[in-house]
Amino acid sequence: MTDVPMREPTFLVLTALAEEPRHGYAVIEDVAAMTGGRVRLRAGTLYAALDRLRAEGLIEVDREEVVQSRLRRYYRLTGAGERSLAAETARLREQATIAERRLRARHTELGGAPA
Amino acid sequence: MTDVPMREPTFLVLTALAEEPRHGYAVIEDVAAMTGGRVRLRAGTLYAALDRLRAEGLIEVDREEVVQSRLRRYYRLTGAGERSLAAETARLREQATIAERRLRARHTELGGAPA
């Protein structure tokens, strides 16, 4: 599906599920921990992303539990989800590498702008 | 605040300008080259991004040239733009590192992933 790049929340949801199956709220917590508290996923964003990723076949329901009358629906990465996350990760790394090289070069230059 | 993560086209525009001042069309070409042809910026995306980034103070007009009756408006990164790109790059690298570690761990596990 198109190499429309993933947005940050979507990428982080997949990364959270890459570690182990998690239910929605646990994904929110893991994403917050992973980003040092910077990213607090909104409930609307999270559950919409979960539905969308499931429809795309990148994640699937692992199991459901009921704890203290509350439902916990656990999701896990599918094979396609894992490949998608790996591809996206490679893209992030490549682009970071290119940008870093260029940023470094700016401070390596002695005085002048290149012609 | 500006905690809102940059989208891919915006990041690539800044990366293109990090190397040297470029005019719009040259940005499109550089981004295509940088991504191995994967990302072909739309004119609408590019010029809207240029206007937006200029309004945000991340880029500014470097100079204007007229070549064969056609205007070329060159843009360059500002100090704020350079810091913003550096921050975004760090974010990409961190997230790629976390995702890679988790993806690797999945294949390190004894017994492999459940079908």
Add this chain to the structure above:
DNA sequence: TTGTATATGCCGATGATCGGTATATGCTGA
């Protein structure tokens, strides 16, 4: 003269995310 490359720019549609709200339950503290 049709098409491609250069070059900038506008405009409507799309869709992921944001921010808020709703619905429950259980725990803690004033």
Add this chain to the structure above:
DNA sequence: TCAGCATATACCGATCATCGGCATATACAA
């Protein structure tokens, strides 16, 4: 006691970057 917070899922309207197309010019090649 009752307010507030954490847990947990889910819907909703608004925002806005991007997409995809179109318009405008000029120059050159097929």
